[in-house]
Amino acid sequence: MFNKIFGLLTSMSTVFKHLFKKPVTLEYPEKKIIPPENFRGKPYVENCIKCMTCTKVCPTGAITIEENEFNINLNKCIFCGNCAYYCPVKAIKMSRDYELGVSNKEELNLVYDIKRGSDNV
Numbered sequence: 001m002f003n004k005i006f007g008l009l010t011s012m013s014t015v016f017k018h019l020f021k022k023p024v025t026l027e028y029p030e031k032k033i034i035p036p037e038n039f040r041g042k043p044y045v046e047n048c049i050k051c052m053t054c055t056k057v058c059p060t061g062a063i064t065i066e067e068n069e070f071n072i073n074l075n076k077c078i079f080c081g082n083c084a085y086y087c088p089v090k091a092i093k094m095s096r097d098y099e100l101g102v103s104n105k106e107e108l109n110l111v112y113d114i115k116r117g118s119d120n121v
């Protein structure tokens with residue numbers, strides 16, 4: 001009997017302890033987290049000089065460059081940040097965009113127009 005009452009009080013105290021704490025989860029998508037500055041989300045490219053370094057340091061072969069088209073295949077990207085780290089002119093940046101859900105996997109192929117110098121998706 002004593003054990004049951006003790007167990008009940010313990011569980012009630014646990015409930016009360018957590019009742020007034022700030023929740024650790026958010027009601028996504030109504031509420032969204034703000035990722036930290038060093039977060040590695042969707043990469044984007046601007047002012048690329050076509051040195052090809054990123055294609056060599058990408059461990060998954062997610063980057064291809066043809067003529068003036070710069071492609072990053074997010075189906076292959078593991079968001080390691082190597083491309084951004086080794087780019088000599090910091091043309092690749094890892095954004096804080098983490099909402100990458102798509103209904104068609106072709107949409108995960110990011111295409112940037114190198115001539116225009118900015119995002120062409």
Ligand code: SF4
Pocket residue numbers: 043057058059060061062063072076077078079080081082083084
């Ligand atoms: S973040 Fe990593 S895996 Fe993704 S494109 Fe850059 S180097 Fe490749």
Ligand code: SF4
Pocket residue numbers: 045047048049050051052053054055086087088089090091092
């Ligand atoms: S993004 Fe940077 S590393 Fe990649 S080809 Fe362009 S300039 Fe070179």
